[in-house]
Amino acid sequence: xxxxxxxxxxxxxxxxxxxxxxxxxxxxxxxxxxxxxxxxxxxxxxxxxxxxxxxxxxxxxxxxxxxxxxxxxxxxxxxxxxxxxxxxxxxxxxxxxxxxxxxxxxxxxxxxxxxxxxxxxxxxxxxxxxxxxxxxxxxxxxxxxxxxxxxxxxxxxxxxxxxxxxxxxxxxxxxxxxxxxxxxxxxxxxxxxxxxxxxxxxxxxxxxxxxxxxxxxxxxxxxxxxxxxxxxxxxxxxxxxxxxxxxxxxxxxxxxxxxxxxxxxxxxxxxxxxxxxxxxxxxxxxxxxxxxxxxxxxxxxxxxxxxxxxxxxxxxxxxxxxxxxxxxxxxxxxxxxxxxxxxxxxxxxxxxxxxxxxxxxxxxxxxxxxxxxxxxxxxxxxxxxxxxxxxxxxxxxxxxxxxxxxxxxxxxxxxxxxxxxxxxxxxxxxxxxxxxxxxxxxxxxxxxxxxxxxxxxxxxxxxxxxxxxxxxxxxxx
Amino acid sequence: xxxxxxxxxxxxxxxxxxxxxxxxxxxxxxxxxxxxxxxxxxxxxxxxxxxxxxxxxxxxxxxxxxxxxxxxxxxxxxxxxxxxxxxxxxxxxxxxxxxxxxxxxxxxxxxxxxxxxxxxxxxxxxxxxxxxxxxxxxxxxxxxxxxxxxxxxxxxxxxxxxxxxxxxxxxxxxxxxxxxxxxxxxxxxxxxxxxxxxxxxxxxxxxxxxxxxxxxxxxxxxxxx
Numbered sequence: 001x002x003x004x005x006x007x008x009x010x011x012x013x014x015x016x017x018x019x020x021x022x023x024x025x026x027x028x029x030x031x032x033x034x035x036x037x038x039x040x041x042x043x044x045x046x047x048x049x050x051x052x053x054x055x056x057x058x059x060x061x062x063x064x065x066x067x068x069x070x071x072x073x074x075x076x077x078x079x080x081x082x083x084x085x086x087x088x089x090x091x092x093x094x095x096x097x098x099x100x101x102x103x104x105x106x107x108x109x110x111x112x113x114x115x116x117x118x119x120x121x122x123x124x125x126x127x128x129x130x131x132x133x134x135x136x137x138x139x140x141x142x143x144x145x146x147x148x149x150x151x152x153x154x155x156x157x158x159x160x161x162x163x164x165x166x167x168x169x170x171x172x173x174x175x176x177x178x179x180x181x182x183x184x185x186x187x188x189x190x191x192x193x194x195x196x197x198x199x200x201x202x203x204x205x206x207x208x209x210x211x212x213x214x215x216x217x218x219x220x221x222x223x224x225x226x227x228x229x230x231x232x233x234x235x236x237x238x239x240x241x242x243x244x245x246x247x248x249x250x251x252x253x254x255x256x257x258x259x260x261x262x263x264x265x266x267x268x269x270x271x272x273x274x275x276x277x278x279x280x281x282x283x284x285x286x287x288x289x290x291x292x293x294x295x296x297x298x299x300x301x302x303x304x305x306x307x308x309x310x311x312x313x314x315x316x317x318x319x320x321x322x323x324x325x326x327x328x329x330x331x332x333x334x335x336x337x338x339x340x341x342x343x344x345x346x347x348x349x350x351x352x353x354x355x356x357x358x359x360x361x362x363x364x365x366x367x368x369x370x371x372x373x374x375x376x377x378x379x380x381x382x383x384x385x386x387x388x389x390x391x392x393x394x395x396x397x398x399x400x401x402x403x404x405x406x407x408x409x410x411x412x413x414x415x416x417x418x419x420x421x422x423x424x425x426x427x428x429x430x431x432x433x434x435x436x437x438x439x440x441x442x443x444x445x446x447x448x449x450x451x452x453x454x455x456x457x458x459x460x461x462x463x464x465x466x467x468x469x470x471x472x473x474x475x476x477x
Numbered sequence: 478x479x480x481x482x483x484x485x486x487x488x489x490x491x492x493x494x495x496x497x498x499x500x501x502x503x504x505x506x507x508x509x510x511x512x513x514x515x516x517x518x519x520x521x522x523x524x525x526x527x528x529x530x531x532x533x534x535x536x537x538x539x540x541x542x543x544x545x546x547x548x549x550x551x552x553x554x555x556x557x558x559x560x561x562x563x564x565x566x567x568x569x570x571x572x573x574x575x576x577x578x579x580x581x582x583x584x585x586x587x588x589x590x591x592x593x594x595x596x597x598x599x600x601x602x603x604x605x606x607x608x609x610x611x612x613x614x615x616x617x618x619x620x621x622x623x624x625x626x627x628x629x630x631x632x633x634x635x636x637x638x639x640x641x642x643x644x645x646x647x648x649x650x651x652x653x654x655x656x657x658x659x660x661x662x663x664x665x666x667x668x669x670x671x672x673x674x675x676x677x678x679x680x681x682x683x684x685x686x687x688x689x690x691x692x693x694x695x696x697x698x699x700x701x702x
Contacts, residue, residue, distance in 0.1 A: 258557040259486045261579035266492035269582050272692060286691025293647075293692070296579040297662050332656055335630065339669045362659035370663055432662070 007194055011187035018182045026171040034164050038135065041160065042123045045083070045153040046137035048076065050121070053141030053151045057087070061143050069096045078153075084108035084134070086152045095149065105156035106132040114138050114150055125157060133157035196225045204232065210311065210441065212240035247306050254303040261299065265292050294429075301431040305415070308438035319466050320358050322395050323348035323386035329365040330384055337373050343381040344369075352386045352393045353466040356443045364439050364447075367432040368397040368459050375457070376401035392445075393465045396458055403453035412449055413437040436461075478523040478593055479503045483513040483539070484555065485531055489578075493526065496582045497589070510534025517543050522550055524592055526585075527572075529556045537570045544571035551592040555580070583645045583693060590641075604639040606686055607699035609678065611639050620678060630655060631674045634667075638687065638697040647694035671695055 002008060056068045068087070072078075078085045078098035082105060087095040098108055110129040114136075123137045136154035143149075196219035203216045215236060218229045271277065272285040327346050337344045354361070372382040380400035387394055404412060404419055411417045416430045433447075436459075440447045445463035480502045484490040487508070494504040505520070507513035510533045517525070525543060529536030540552060554575040568575075574588050604611040608621045616632060618625045627635065633655045638646060648667040652660045660666060671687060679685045686697050 255557050258578035259489060263486070263488040263492055265579050266489070266496065266582045269693060270492070270496065272690075283691055286693070289692025292579070293581075293649075299579070300577065301662065329659075332630065332660070333666065335628070335673060336666055336669055339673070359657070359659050362657075363661075366659050366663060370666075 007187065007190050010190045011183060014186040014190075015179060015183035018179050022175045022179060026175055030164065030167055030171065033167055034160065037160050037163055038125075038157070041155060041157075042135050042137050045135065045155060046121065046123060046139065048083075048085075049137050049139035049151045049153040052076070052085070052087070052153070053139045053149070057141035057149045057151065058143060060149070065095055072096055072098075081155075083153060083155045084111060086111070086154075088113070088150045088152070090148050090150070101156070103156070105158050106130070106134055108154075111136065111152075111154060114152060126154070133161060135160070193223075193225075196221075196229070200225070200229050200232070207236065209243060210309070212236060212243055247309055250302055251306040251310075254299045254306070257295075257299045261292060261296050265289065265296065268292060298429045298431065301429065301435060305431065305435060305438055308435070308442050311442060316357050316359075317355060318358060319353055320356055320361055322352040322354055322361070322393050322463070323350070325358070325362055326365050326384045326386050326395055329362055330369060333366070333369055333373070336370070337382060340373060340376070341378040342373055342376050344373075345381060345383050347383065347385040349387040352388055352395070354393045354443070354445075354463045355466045356463070357439075360439045361443070364436050364461060365395070365397075367436050368461070371432065371459075372397050372399035372401065372457070375399065380456075388465060389462075391465050393463045395461045397461075398456060398458040400456040403455055403457050404449065404451040405453050406451075409449060409451055413447070479505070479520070480524045480526065480589070481505050481507065481513070481516060481520075481522045482526045483507045483510075483531065483536075484526070484528040485509060486528070489528070489555075492582065493585065496586065500586060502589075510536070510539045513539060514542060517546065524589060525550055525552045526589070527552055527554050529554055540570045540572060553585075553588060553592060581647045581649070581693065584647055584650045587641055587644055587646065587650065604636070604642075606639055606642050606697050607684060608682075609639070609686055611636060618678070620682065625677050627674070627677060630670060631677070634670050634674055635678065635697075638695060641696075643696060643698045643700070645690045645693045645696045651694065667695075 052072060056063075056071050060068050072085060072087070076083070076085060079101055082101040082103050083098070084101065084106070085096065085098045086108065087097075089095055092113070100107055106128050107130060111126055111134055112128075114124075120140045121138065123135070126134045126136055128134060133156070134154045135157045136152050138150055138152045141149040141151055196217070200216050203214070207214050207216075215233045216229045218233070219226045268285055268289045272282055272289065277285070327348065330344050330346060334344060369382065369384070376382060376399045382400075383396075383398045385394075385396040385398070408417075408419045412419070413433050413436070415434045417433075418430045437447050440461055440463065443463050445461065447459060447461045449457060449459050451457035480497055482490055482493050482497070482504055484493065484506065485508050490506045490508070494506050497504045505516060505522075507516050510531045513527075513531075514534065527536060527540060527543075529540075531539065536554070536556075540554065543550065543552060551573045552571065554572040555578060556575060557578045573592055576585060576588060602613050604613065610619045612618075613636070618627055618632065618635060634651065637651065637654050649661070651667045652663065655670075656663075656666070671689075675685075675687050679687055684699065686699060688696055688698060690696060
């Protein structure tokens, strides 16, 4: 799982927020309920204590203590009401102590004494010796000559604790369950909402310069993602237009240049064929003709490139053995290498069949071999190697030449790029390698270059291997 | 011979027709498809030079019409399109040869000559330029009676030059003829092979037969330079 994904982060935030809110809510609920119930119970006890003090003990000087005791038992029956009542004289001796309550929830005898608190009326929560909790309200009864008795009325805190425990359990089980459901729901919801993003991203990844006619999927929800997808699609349309314009421009420009070039070339030829032309003029016309011819070549290459990029240049699609093609092409260029005292070696690992346009594929090899020979000093060597690599066909052209500087290497396949001016003394326009790249791309493959300046370069052409065919490949010319 | 040049670019048409007239051909020029169609029907031409990019009637449509009417007349197509793609298209439509613009007039002249000769005189079994002899049956070359050993590419180059004695052959023509279209643009290969060929054919002799024509190409001739 990607922890940085929006899906995960949203779900995590959402869960954390839920947890915090529920925890706070639980705490507040728990505290409020506990305080309310405890308060209600204590209030009841306090009312009884006050009644006993004001109705019975206030008249004690007149009625006598035994009467008070009898009346308490008769009127309040503490044992039956699961309560405890204790009346203590101001000297600390106990006037009355109720017996064990009916439900045996605590032992009144073990409730600790009230201590030295001097308030007229107070409440407290006590723990008996056997560990039971008791809620006690106390009231000081005065009989005219100042307080003489302390009346305590208490009851077991068990119901409160049971309620609190119950509540705690409910919260402890319920809250995590609710959070889990909320988290899972949130995650699924976010995932569903973001699913089109992955689809859009995947499609966007697959659109290249050559497939600009394709468009991203637009979610049908009409939401923000649909708007995003539409906006991106409009951008792709603009890119498509821009690429199309530039391709059309190159195609149109090279097309339009052809006719005037034909006229210039024809007229200059005509001129140079004139026997009355002085030798120096003839030479100048010849020199101009050379440049016109070069211009014509550039125009043709540009046009070929624009057609290749438009994907309409394959005039045939046949099975071609790259190894055989490499070997026969090298044969036809052997003298070029021998002329510079360069050795050409060929290495092939059986047949390496691909599907494609034979003439175009040969052009790739011609350009690469020509480059290798051109940039290798006399005495060096050029090595051709063809092999299968899984489902791919590979041809490598390696030389022991001057190499390509690291900063130039990424640009060697760009149009009109030259490593340096001196290298193109023969008049190349810097289009050969872009044609190689375009042909490879048109065949569903690619070309890569690596180089160690001073030690040599290696160009590697990788094309999809042709599927096994029953018919044997065409023999090489 | 009577040649019809169908070309809407006036200057190209002028250049081509002037050159062809200089080679003693009778030349008519049509500037659009409709005119051309009328002229093809009215007269009997020995050869048609057709620019595919015509206004009015499309060049390849015209090509099909001419071919359906007269299946024998050689048709050479001029085109401003990509060489490799055009090759297939124009041959399918019935062209006998094609040339992409820009082209050298010398090349057009050589191709026209080849087309006009076709079906008539065969290439001789022996080509001779001064004391140089090429025996095409045995693929043997001798000069002044001495045998010269050539590699197969050197032989093909010499054979091509010798089959057009006196004519200038451009490097592009030589590349396409001796190698193939894939070597297009690799014109220095011609210079290297010509140098090696000269070393064997010309260097031991006083009269140099293979001449360089600056800006145009090479030709083989025994004329005084």
